[in-house]
Amino acid sequence: xxxxxIDFFSRVRYTNKADRIGPDLIGSQLKFYxxxxxxxxxxxxxxxxxxxxxxxxxxxxxxxxxxxxxKRVVLRPLTMLYADNQHEGGEIIIENxxxxxxxVHIYTDRHKYQDITKPIIDQGFDNAGxxxxxxxxxxxxxxxxxxxxxxxxxCVIGAGSVVTKSLPSNTLCAGxxxxxxxxxx
Amino acid sequence: MIKEIILKIRYWKSVDRIGPDIPWTHWRFYLPSLMKKICKEKFEHWGFGSEFxxxxxxxxxxxxxxxxxxxxxxxxxxxxxxxxTITIENDVLIGSGVHIYVNDxxFSNPTIPIIDQGYTESExVIIKRGAWIGVNAxxxxxxxxxxxSVVRAGSVVTKSVPGGCIVSGIPARPENV
Numbered sequence: 001x002x003x004x005x006i007d008f009f010s011r012v013r014y015t016n017k018a019d020r021i022g023p024d025l026i027g028s029q030l031k032f033y034x035x036x037x038x039x040x041x042x043x044x045x046x047x048x049x050x051x052x053x054x055x056x057x058x059x060x061x062x063x064x065x066x067x068x069x070x071k072r073v074v075l076r077p078l079t080m081l082y083a084d085n086q087h088e089g090g091e092i093i094i095e096n097x098x099x100x101x102x103x104v105h106i107y108t109d110r111h112k113y114q115d116i117t118k119p120i121i122d123q124g125f126d127n128a129g130x131x132x133x134x135x136x137x138x139x140x141x142x143x144x145x146x147x148x149x150x151x152x153x154x155c156v157i158g159a160g161s162v163v164t165k166s167l168p169s170n171t172l173c174a175g176x177x178x179x180x181x182x183x184x185x
Numbered sequence: 186m187i188k189e190i191i192l193k194i195r196y197w198k199s200v201d202r203i204g205p206d207i208p209w210t211h212w213r214f215y216l217p218s219l220m221k222k223i224c225k226e227k228f229e230h231w232g233f234g235s236e237f238x239x240x241x242x243x244x245x246x247x248x249x250x251x252x253x254x255x256x257x258x259x260x261x262x263x264x265x266x267x268x269x270t271i272t273i274e275n276d277v278l279i280g281s282g283v284h285i286y287v288n289d290x291x292f293s294n295p296t297i298p299i300i301d302q303g304y305t306e307s308e309x310v311i312i313k314r315g316a317w318i319g320v321n322a323x324x325x326x327x328x329x330x331x332x333x334s335v336v337r338a339g340s341v342v343t344k345s346v347p348g349g350c351i352v353s354g355i356p357a358r359p360e361n362v
Contacts, residue, residue: 023205031316033193033206033208034186034189034190034193035189036186036189055205056206057205058205072300077204077205077206077242078260078262089280097299097300097301098296099290099299099300102242102262102284103260103282103284104268105260122233136298136299137195137297137299138290138292138299138300138301140299140323141262141284141286141323142284142321142323154295154298154299155289156290156292156299158229158341159284159286159323159325159341160321160323160339160340160341160355161355172292174341174355174356175355175356176355184292185295185297
């Protein structure tokens with residue numbers, strides 16, 4: 001029992017300091033149910049966090065110190081943002097007024113897999129670069145953004161798309177891999 | 186801080202939604218008897234033998250009706266709103282991670298940020314008896330899925346599916362069988 005209590009408190013302390021947030025971290029997760037404590041935690045952990053933004057409980061973010069969120073951005077449950085805080089990896093920049101649906105995944109690096117003689121787990125990472133989402137874009141539910149992608153202003157990305165290449169401003173894109181369907185005028 | 190907690194608990198008690206972000210009701214979904222009770226209270230219709238597993242989300246529950254023998258699995262999200270309903274009929278199979286929506290954002294005017302343009306008109310979603318929705322499928326507004334149809338895993342359904350049909354892909358298209 002004593003061991004359990006020590007384990008519990010050291011875990012809470014670890015999760016308060018850790019460079020990530022998510023339902024797997026009890027210490028910080030409880031704070032996301034209340035607006036003031038959510039803002040306090042986020043301002044401390046993120047590189048930049050606007051006070052009009054919001055993170056709902058159930059969001060998983062890894063590498064908070066490399067992520068900036070602009071004004072009026074709401075991260076909904078089941079969203080996952082993976083920035084790289086260990087290697088010289090990329091950042092995730094989400095500008096003002098960007099809307100993200102539930103279940104959006106954003107990644108900034110991928111595994112190396114070119115050497116067929118070694119298991120992929122031993123080959124390390126490819127530093128593919130930062131992900132930037134310019135202001136006013138809307139990503140539908142369950143969009144996956146691959147490393148190094150830049151999404152222009154006022155883009156609309158259809159639900160379930162997988163974005164593998166950068167997309168220009170004012171376009172409607174969808175599919176796996178995401179393609180430009182039309183220009184918005 | 187205490188005032189905020191009290192306000193939040195009051196909000197959790199009255200809110201018309203279900204999910205891990207509402208702890209006031211969330212813990213009840215681990216216990217089948219409490220789960221049935223709260224589902225009957227919250228949903229417009231709750232069928233016999235249906236289950237709502239912990240970890241699933243439902244928004245505007247009073248506009249969602251669920252038939253008999255339906256299981257809503259973790260990470261499924263049902264987004265209804267006050268203007269449109271989601272109807273899931275008897276014996277429908279739904280995989281985990283399925284999202285169902287009844288409206289979209291407007292994006293016709295590129296000079297205004299999309300966040301300020303509001304929503305399109307909501308349209309109801311109906312999933313008819315005996316259909317099977319695969320894992321991670323997304324069903325957009327105004328869709329009717331016919332009886333005994335199959336939506337394959339990971340599809341995005343943008344057009345209504347007739348009965349007895351198999352659809353797959355992004356956007357979902359009928360397969361030749």
